[in-house]
Amino acid sequence: MSLRNIYIYVRITIIIVFISSNTLYTQNTEIVNYKINAKLNVREKSIPGYEILTWYNDSSEEVKDLQFHLYLNGFKNNKSTYFKEIGFASLKEDEWGWIDILSFKIFNGDDLTRRIEYIQPDDENREDQTVMRVILPESIKPHQKITIEIEFYSKLPKAIRRVGYSNNFFFVCQWYPKIGVYEEKGKRGAKRSGWNCHQFHASSEFYSDFGTFEVTLTVPSNFIVGATGIKLSEKDNLNGTKTLSFYGEKIHDFAWTADPDFIVFKDKFHYYGLKDVDIIYLCQPGHEFTVSSYIQRAKDVLKYYGLWFGPYPYKKLTIVDPAKGANSGGMEYPNLITAGTSYLLKFWPLNRIPFIDEVVVHEVGHQWWYGMVGNNEFENAWLDEGLNTYSADINVAGVIYPKKIQSIFFNELSISMIDLQKAMYIVDPESDPIQKFCWEFYNGGGRFYYTKAALMLKTIEMHIGQKQMNKVLKAFFEKWRYKHPGPEDFINNLEEITGKNFRWFFNQVLYGTNELDYSISKIICKRIKPARGVFDRGNRNITIYQKDIDSLAKIKMQNKMLFKNTVYVRRLGEVIFPVEIEVKFENGEIIKENWNGKKRWKKFEYIKPYKVEYAIVDPDNKIPLDINITNNSKMLKPVLRGTLKWFFKWMFWIQNILELCHFFS
Numbered sequence: 231m232s233l234r235n236i237y238i239y240v241r242i243t244i245i246i247v248f249i250s251s252n253t254l255y256t257q258n259t260e261i262v263n264y265k266i267n268a269k270l271n272v273r274e275k276s277i278p279g280y281e282i283l284t285w286y287n288d289s290s291e292e293v294k295d296l297q298f299h300l301y302l303n304g305f306k307n308n309k310s311t312y313f314k315e316i317g318f319a320s321l322k323e324d325e326w327g328w329i330d331i332l333s334f335k336i337f338n339g340d341d342l343t344r345r346i347e348y349i350q351p352d353d354e355n356r357e358d359q360t361v362m363r364v365i366l367p368e369s370i371k372p373h374q375k376i377t378i379e380i381e382f383y384s385k386l387p388k389a390i391r392r393v394g395y396s397n398n399f400f401f402v403c404q405w406y407p408k409i410g411v412y413e414e415k416g417k418r419g420a421k422r423s424g425w426n427c428h429q430f431h432a433s434s435e436f437y438s439d440f441g442t443f444e445v446t447l448t449v450p451s452n453f454i455v456g457a458t459g460i461k462l463s464e465k466d467n468l469n470g471t472k473t474l475s476f477y478g479e480k481i482h483d484f485a486w487t488a489d490p491d492f493i494v495f496k497d498k499f500h501y502y503g504l505k506d507v508d509i510i511y512l513c514q515p516g517h518e519f520t521v522s523s524y525i526q527r528a529k530d531v532l533k534y535y536g537l538w539f540g541p542y543p544y545k546k547l548t549i550v551d552p553a554k555g556a557n558s559g560g561m562e563y564p565n566l567i568t569a570g571t572s573y574l575l576k577f578w579p580l581n582r583i584p585f586i587d588e589v590v591v592h593e594v595g596h597q598w599w600y601g602m603v604g605n606n607e608f609e610n611a612w613l614d615e616g617l618n619t620y621s622a623d624i625n626v627a628g629v630i631y632p633k634k635i636q637s638i639f640f641n642e643l644s645i646s647m648i649d650l651q652k653a654m655y656i657v658d659p660e661s662d663p664i665q666k667f668c669w670e671f672y673n674g675g676g677r678f679y680y681t682k683a684a685l686m687l688k689t690i691e692m693h694i695g696q697k698q699m700n701k702v703l704k705a706f707f708e709k710w711r712y713k714h715p716g717p718e719d720f721i722n723n724l725e726e727i728t729g730k731n732f733r734w735f736f737n738q739v740l741y742g743t744n745e746l747d748y749s750i751s752k753i754i755c756k757r758i759k760p761a762r763g764v765f766d767r768g769n770r771n772i773t774i775y776q777k778d779i780d781s782l783a784k785i786k787m788q789n790k791m792l793f794k795n796t797v798y799v800r801r802l803g804e805v806i807f808p809v810e811i812e813v814k815f816e817n818g819e820i821i822k823e824n825w826n827g828k829k830r831w832k833k834f835e836y837i838k839p840y841k842v843e844y845a846i847v848d849p850d851n852k853i854p855l856d857i858n859i860t861n862n863s864k865m866l867k868p869v870l871r872g873t874l875k876w877f878f879k880w881m882f883w884i885q886n887i888l889e890l891c892h893f894f895s
């Protein structure tokens with residue numbers, strides 16, 4: 231079939247589907263309804279497609295234009311914002327990727343193709359074509375719909391930044407014209423009404439509205455396809471191609487993959503009280519050693535997230551194992567995740583670190599934080615990455631596999647997931663706040679919106695207790711499922727559930743760049759000398775001489791020597807947070823103190839017949855945000871246990887991790 235014939239065929243089928251399902255559509259208020267028909271040309275690495283999009287104006291305003299993401303144009307040339315931010319373009323002549331809009335029409339109405347213009351809402355880069363705007367001849371009234379039809383031609387780049395081809399492996403994401411999110415003033419904290427439709431950046435992810443996707447894909451007959459949604463049909467076209475159709479609702483994106491070499495593994499998740507889910511694992515040859523752990527970890531997350539926050543409501547979850555060099559591993563899409571496997575992970579030292587578990591746990595976790603609670607990843611990345619790192623990497627991981635990861639070299643040294651997060655955060659803890667637009671970070675934002683955000687959430691959990699925290703997250707999930715929360719919505723929910731004010735905390739930790747660091751700065755222990763000199767006793771003075779003391783001490787006081795122990799706690803960082811202090815005495819007595827942490831320092835005094843042995847600030851590690859735990863404890867008589875032990879452990883790990891980062895980058 232020629233391209234033109236394909237379009238005619240596609241158009242007719244889509245119109246039939248569209249008309250037949252239109253009555254259903256009007257019964258709900260989903261924002262987007264996509265019907266896409268596309269074909270994979272393996273030789274050309276291209277996907278010509280046809281899209282009918284119905285968009286519902288959920289606002290109380292008239293909308294005069296439409297804005298679309300054309301993400302693939304980020305790979306069109308070295309002048310795109312994506313490549314400018316990266317600093318260089320690695321693609322060669324025939325490897326560029328782009329998306330052409332061949333026609334843009336109102337369904338059964340005006341042809342608006344000539345009105346297409348590229349805009350750059352984030353920077354002044356006129357060369358960037360990742361956002362398209364079309365001014366409409368007539369504005370869309372509040373709570374009205376518009377249906378448009380778009381013919382497009384997507385050329386896939388050679389595998390780069392999640393998308394593209396590597397030999398016969400195709401990973402197809404952000405591949406169709408995707409409409410932005412129209413936000414009314416005040417919604418998600420928006421300062422003014424308008425389209426939220428950011429350009430494609432080197433370090434940002436995505437944001438789009440919920441709705442229904444009906445996607446029909448034609449691929450060579452020997453290709454195995456995995457996709458968002460459920461497969462409705464598969465038909466052999468008897469010309470070397472086959473056509474598959476997929477359907478998904480209450481989702482905000484559609485991604486797919488095709489590869490003739492996939493080995494397909496199927497399993498089923500079943501747990502009392504939760505919905506059954508078909509798990510499909512598309513595995514690369516030679517990676518079969520990952521099957522059981524991938525599927526088990528997916529089931530674990532479906533279970534624990536399902537119980538903690540709410541069930542996974544979709545019928546299917548696909549795990550994709552990208553081919554070597556595919557640059558698409560470790561990513562989340564609705565109903566579909568990509569893992570990342572290397573043959574090397576089987577061997578020491580990499581087999582000492584549960585990468586396989588980690589990636590699957592994290593990406594499946596995104597089905598809740600990102601997939602269902604649809605935050606704006608451009609602007610509030612911490613709301614999915616931070617929440618997911620906290621829930622998946624710290625909490626679920628702790629339940630499903632041992633909390634401690636063995637060190638690479640020594641069995642006796644191990645590190646918790648929180649330690650690992652902290653080690654990454656403290657490398658540069660104050661160059662940016664957590665809440666910031668993704669592409670505006672000084673030195674990559676991951677340290678803040680993944681790790682500091684996770685430590686922030688863990689600190690809240692330790693402060694209010696795990697039960698309360700679970701309640702907070704469950705309520706947040708239920709309230710914002712299939713919606714777009716902003717940072718203030720998270721804070722409001724936390725305050726509502728706990729009945730406590732947290733503004734002081736988020737101002738410092740989420741919106742601010744200050745560090746949190748409390749320390750035991752010194753311990754002073756002095757023997758209390760008996761009274762000596764002249765004292766008033768009634769109407770007369772008495773004098774106590776040293777010789778009196780000596781003789782008295784010999785007789786009575788020998789066992790009643792008193793010490794004045796003074797413990798000094800200092801706030802070295804600017805962040806104020808209430809802290810606990812534990813003071814242990816030589817006789818084994820332990821005293822716990824609470825300090826609001828506000829002033830620069832505070833001293834605690836104890837008159838006791840024995841000396842302090844040590845003092846610790848935050849003895850139960852309730853403040854994972856503390857950037858330096860080597861100064862958290864002090865012993866009266868320093869020994870090589872205590873502080874130094876911590877110090878060596880930390881230095882060891884920081885070093886390991888930094889070396890590992892270099893190895894993988």
Ligand SMILES: [Zn+2]
Pocket residue numbers: 592596614615618
């Ligand atoms: Zn993530």
